[in-house]
Amino acid sequence: MPHLDRRSFLVTGLAAGAVAAVPATGALADPDPTAETAQSLASRGLRTDPFTLGVASGDPDHGGFVIWTRLAQQPLAEDGMGGMPLRPFTVQWQIYSDERCHRVVRAGVKVAAPEWGHSVHVEVDGLRSDHEYWYRFRVGPYVSPAGRARTAPHPLSYGAPLAMAFVSCAQFEHGYFTSYRRLAEDHPDLVLHLGDYQYEYTKDTYTIPGGNIRDHEGPETETLAGYRQRHAQYKADPDLQAAHAAAPWLVVWDDHEVDNNWADEVPERPEVPQPNFLARREAAFRAYYENMPLRRSSIPRGIDMQLYRRVRWGALATFHMLDTRQYRDDQGCGDGYDDCPAAVDPARSITGAAQEAWLLDGFRKSRARWDVLGQQVFFAQRDNNAGPAKVTSQDAWDGYVASRQRITRGWVDARVRNAVVLTGDVHAHWASDLKLDYDDPTGPSVGSELVATSISTGGDGADSDPATHPYLAINPHLKFYNNQRGYVLTKIERDLMTADFKVVPRVTEPGGEVYTRATFVVEDKVPGVRQTYLRPMDPALRSRQVTVEETVDWETKRP
Template sequence: MSWSTHARTANSARWQPSRRRFLGIGGGGAAAVLLGTGVFVENSVTSVPLGGADPFTLGVASGDPAPHGVVLWTRLAPEPLAPDGSGGMPPRPVRVEYEVAADERFARVVRGGRVVATPELGHSVHPEIAGLEPDRVYYYRFRVGGALSPIGRTRTTPPVPSSPRELTFAFASCQTWQDGFFTAYDHLAREDLDLVVHLGDYIYEHVPDRDRRGEIRESALRTEVFDLPGYRLQYGLYKSEAPLRAAHARFPWIVTLDDHEVEDDWAGDHAGTTPVPSADPVAFRRRRAAAFQAMYENQPMRLAQLPSGPAMRLHRRLSYGRLVDLTMLDTRQYRDDQPCDGGRSATCPERFAPGRSILGARQREWLLNGFATSPARWQVLGNQVPMGQGDLDPGPATEVSLDPWDGYVAERNRVLGAARDLGVRNLVVITGDRHRNHAWDLKADYSDPESPTVGSEFVGTSVTTRGDGEEVDARGRLELASNPHLKFYNARRGYVRVHVDRQRWSTDFRVLPYVTRPGAPISTRATWVVEDRRPGVQEG
């Protein structure tokens, strides 16, 4: 089909950033950023002939939907595994055109325009589309010269004052490429969803312990990454997977990060488990800046998420009418270092210290203000590491991992106590990181056996990380014996599907029998629910 002649200049959201936001963006200046978002348009830039190569090997995506708009994304990369991280693109700007239509055949184009993909931002573009109708499906595509992208499908959210009947979404996390095939995304792409939430560990920075797929040949993929070309290359590897591209093209995504987008177990300005050179604070901040820039370049994120050096605004709130407020947290960037040298501990008094924070004071107050002012029936927290207590000692002692909220007990009690005291109607936390499925109750104070249940948490397993998995592993046997608030545990791979209406939240744990070879079927291992005004999980 020929490119529509009805495309017109985009009516994009004209968010006007200050100059300081562009300082330290890996050499990408204000002009490069604004050209890639469509805020500014450079008429003199032309398309670059690519000799017949497909510039859209990494696919298309949309993200952070709102009632009247969404952000679109693509990154030009005819050679996604080019060792220098360039994607095989020439070092000059390239004009990219886009269209948004009300139908899949693009007979009714409603928005269109052009943006510029610059080498400073990895030849990625992030046009923000405004002026759309609420709660509507739209289709979009890009063009560079004579090359057309795959068609993407997206959906706007209902008007903020409305009261939608239902929302269906999925959430996923933890997808080590070397640990297995992305079959879960084949199945997710065929679901009937309004949106997808990714809770972190989209890529992994470390040297693989074992290549279960047996496919890594490029030397550049066998080393831990510390710089921008390395992180770009990792995204190129992950996004070269057809199932992941299909899931991105099918639904709008809301994304955040955990630790492996930067470094295992990092905390604020503190490096994680990697030794020198990353342990040096200055070197770690450079590494974090590179990782943040690569994440922005490779995800459907708005200009508001544009990193400024080693800082990036990832906590944000998205409303689905008055039915759901989805509050995305950032439990990495502002936290104190893990207590007692991290790891696991049965004796770590530091984890109870009143001043210790996993959110940082400003984000915590922003979160609690949302509790106090939101009109939504369901308050949902998009959270990276488990909030509920995960005791691993079936005896009288309490042995916990110190990287999750168990290392920050006072703040957990403050957040859950505030949800109770402020009258939050239904608090549900969705979480990644653990590579296992959990359904458990959230307690106001886990040290008090009589403490009331104030919310519910669903922890989703990994897409591939740690290989095939099993029904209940050794850790699961310990946790089931030690945590009476834990109602369900499973260690298979997959994702989580959620349906929520005005009276009930329903969680389906969708699992695969294997991921170390392609073609696995999917099934619903269990369904757990939350009833309106009744905190805690119940078997469905």
């Protein structure tokens, strides 16, 4: 993005919260003296640049998107207020049609209130469909970095092929966020974050072999101040800021945004009295909204927050963004891997009844070429026992077999043209076919699942031969595995979805180049994944064969 200073930012003089169209006039006018005085008053108490957490955009539609920032002079302040005076600030914002930020097409002001952590959420509309825009903010003499956003195609238009990346699991302590930087350099149109955006642990609690690379500030996150501080520590990372500035994001949470393996109103360890858990959940939800580019429909109300939603990318794709934490029944059999009777209880749900009905209704009404489920935990069956017993993770859809069956049957009965599930959580790349009956490997595939590895969680990981992973032998519908860090970059066209499994060689050192470990495609009206490219293993990163026991121990994520 170009360098921008305060003299290039047009002073609009609009009332707080207003939105206005501004003619495209070329170079921006300098502030007049009256406006400069008003800006000085508005910024009283700001001694340093408050845009230390960057900018972001999200939830695009064909007429606009959300733009976000949060003011913080001292991001790691223990009270969670970012070193900001406890009063509101008026923040100007502008939308541009050019990357050099000369042609203003929308502008306004928004109040950043201390009650909401001095965050700013602006829902911009009235823009051209299927179009790139840039945006930035100003308070007093300080101007934010610029970010890139874009609108979706018109609902009746396919638009150009969609470059979409998806990511999950960024543990600050386990490594550098190199993959966020490389993702930004790919210039995607859209980014999906599928959970574990931040981690709740105090330092030296969740460690990798050899010791953590960086440390969390503050205690385990349990209060609003703690969650605000932790979000600010992550947001201050320059690689994460680059990824947010590169494209609009669709975000959903998983467990670590609140507490490891939480389920609805149940903490990870319900046997330990935790009378303040609901207050902790409320604080986590509020901080999550404050730090994400979400629309006002997601403003939390006490312990509740509306996060599941649909985002349409023209006629090409519909993204059904799910929340598999807030409404689920508690995991059975102690959250781990077991031949668990609770897993097959038809009354249990991972989505809750209302969200399930909403999703099934969306399948019935969909006319999109691709229906994409953006969600958190492994969807396909992943049995780790070669015998007759089912030994699966109770923290995944395997712990809610009937719930998975109802959702799968729902898209089959609705004749969804192409159903693709996108997943995070398990700190490894996977690709799989989806079935109605996983006990019949010869039965038809009815969908596809693509799973993104972690950004950093688990440390460097290791390259490995996918064919040696025991899960692939036990579960023939699983087609790919890799245990390096990275992300998935997809290209969605009318007749083909291409998924490049991107990896970086290490995250325990900063920098490093990214490369494609494997490429899979999903063809229009042909359920299931097909491999089209597999890079030879790097001998320097080769690992020995992974055992079931090692995989299970690591993926429980218990510190």
